[in-house]
Amino acid sequence: MQTPDEIIHQPVRLKIMAALNTLDAGQWLEFVALRSIVQATDGNLGAHLATLESAGYVLLKKDFAARKPRTRACLSRAGREAFHRYVIALQAILAPQNLDADAWDSKRDRGE
């Protein structure tokens, strides 16, 4: 059975990934909006975002909007795929008889 990704399998990082996964490709979410959705403190969110960025799962963009610094985040392609694999791994733990390794591989091949 596939072991869930250890980087994603942390409550705050899981929430970050889940929130960013709701965005369309090319869409960015502002740090303050993400903080409100994930319900984390600035420092906590920043640290976990850095971890996800190091893993190549999250892209961060820093710029200025109306002369104020702004940080935005989105999932990278690798991040989206990793999150998808993570969810499938969780589902497999809950129902291993319905989702064995072969089924998981075929789902991945179909890009589900």
Add this chain to the structure above:
Amino acid sequence: MLPTAEEAAQALRDIALVKHRAAGFQDYQAESGQLILWGLAYVAGFVLTACFRDYILPIWIAVVLVALTMGIRLARRSGAGAEVAWRYIGVIGTFLLFGLALNLVFWPLSPEQSAMLAPMFLAALYLLRGIQLRPRYTVIGLVLGTLCLVGYLFLLPVFWAWMALACGGTLILSGLWLRSG
């Protein structure tokens, strides 16, 4: 180490919760711009009506057309697809047809009575939307409906100015409230 079934279930529940929260947040963000825009339109419409009572119809035609054009642009900018223009025209058309139908049924209506139709319809829609989807819409519907009704029942001498604040002001403040997350 493999998580237990309970941990896996909890993680999936967390994902569903965040997904729901993110959808709500995005919905509120998209709605906030529209509320502020139509709030400003109502303020302009009611203030102009108060100043130029003989030109109510051309004033409101101009206000609706300008707000409609800007609303479509705003919706497109917020990531909605190209088909949003037709949906938008459909929604505003429904409002206008509703107002027209009630005018036909209850004719003759005073300008003040006519002016109550769209805000009351809007208030009812937000109440229903709030009950079914997101709680903040219920509050917006309740405040909007109550303030407009109070103006019509008790403040007729200053009706137009009151409606600029009660309707336009409520929509603008509601938009800012939704934007605050």
